[in-house]
Amino acid sequence: GIPPPPDAFGSIPLDELCARASDRQLDRWEGSFTAQGGESRIMGLSISPLKEPEMGFVVIFQDLTELRHLEEKLKKAEKLTALGQMAASIAHEVRNPLASMSGSIQILKDSLHVEDENRKLMDIVLRETGRLDYLVGDFLTYARPPTPHFQDVDLRTIIEETVRFFQSSPESASVDIDLDLPAGPAVLSVDSSQIRQILINLLKNSVDSITGSGRIGIALKREEGKSGLETILLLSDDGSGISEDILPVLFEPFKTTKERGSGLGLAIVYQLVEAHQGRIEVQSREGVGTVISISLPPWRSE
Numbered sequence: 001g002i003p004p005p006p007d008a009f010g011s012i013p014l015d016e017l018c019a020r021a022s023d024r025q026l027d028r029w030e031g032s033f034t035a036q037g038g039e040s041r042i043m044g045l046s047i048s049p050l051k052e053p054e055m056g057f058v059v060i061f062q063d064l065t066e067l068r069h070l071e072e073k074l075k076k077a078e079k080l081t082a083l084g085q086m087a088a089s090i091a092h093e094v095r096n097p098l099a100s101m102s103g104s105i106q107i108l109k110d111s112l113h114v115e116d117e118n119r120k121l122m123d124i125v126l127r128e129t130g131r132l133d134y135l136v137g138d139f140l141t142y143a144r145p146p147t148p149h150f151q152d153v154d155l156r157t158i159i160e161e162t163v164r165f166f167q168s169s170p171e172s173a174s175v176d177i178d179l180d181l182p183a184g185p186a187v188l189s190v191d192s193s194q195i196r197q198i199l200i201n202l203l204k205n206s207v208d209s210i211t212g213s214g215r216i217g218i219a220l221k222r223e224e225g226k227s228g229l230e231t232i233l234l235l236s237d238d239g240s241g242i243s244e245d246i247l248p249v250l251f252e253p254f255k256t257t258k259e260r261g262s263g264l265g266l267a268i269v270y271q272l273v274e275a276h277q278g279r280i281e282v283q284s285r286e287g288v289g290t291v292i293s294i295s296l297p298p299w300r301s302e
């Protein structure tokens, strides 16, 4: 879709441009044109006089549209990064006073002369400072993802330990978690704390989506995938399913349907999976449940 060379570039006629080029006043020009289809394209023009000026000029037209769009995108991304860094340092600064506040309240609460009514108020302060700290922590992880420290570990152990830890929390009391793990070790080079975080964020979402009692399944398989042999980690639940409005933007930060959600859980999961050269896919139906599938490089068979 490159438009035919215009007789005039911008509003300057070609022969005038050539005259300028021969005076070395101008040998490059750029302008925006409407192509036949109606879309706008950015054209570059360069004119160089031949050795003997009376022989004429070499005139080169170039479609610069893609290049200029890429440059725009880069500029925007840089601005966003600067903003993100600033926000992250503010978030970091918020954590220290937050810790002093909850520490002080904890000490006050433990002193003997606090009436029940006031103790309740202190509990609210503690709960809310805890929540803030958690939120700021999530935000920092998202804004400055920690570099993974890869080590050979048995994925089964990480899964079993994380599930045991998760089941000890009161929020998971009414759900059953079924594990379907391979019989032998599944040794893979990963950052185990990041894999734990992936599992915890996903488990939390599943528990949140279950009202009353429900079931969560975690399976670990090694199978042929899109790019050869892969490790597949499947996490399924029979919860509410993901609402259609949020499904296309699920991994973007701050997309949440929860009154007290930050919408960072899955954005972090996405980043961590990427850091492991992995892929994440979601299948969900409202009222039926959700299956999240994470593919990682294959574990070694021993």
Ligand SMILES: Nc1ncnc2c1ncn2[C@@H]1O[C@H](COP(=O)(O)OP(=O)(O)OP(=O)(O)O)[C@@H](O)[C@H]1O
Pocket: 138, 201, 205, 206, 209, 237, 239, 240, 241, 242, 243, 246, 250, 255, 256, 257, 258, 260, 261, 262, 263, 264, 265, 266, 267, 290
């Ligand atoms: N297993 C699931 N079942 C149903 N809905 C889900 C599930 N996982 C995610 N969602 C939907 O996707 C949204 C985004 O999830 P995400 O974990 O990123 O944020 P959040 O859970 O709302 O907040 P946060 O994790 O930061 O506390 C959720 O608000 C929820 O609507």
Ligand SMILES: [Mg+2]
Pocket: 201, 204, 205, 264, 265, 266
């Ligand atoms: Mg979440």
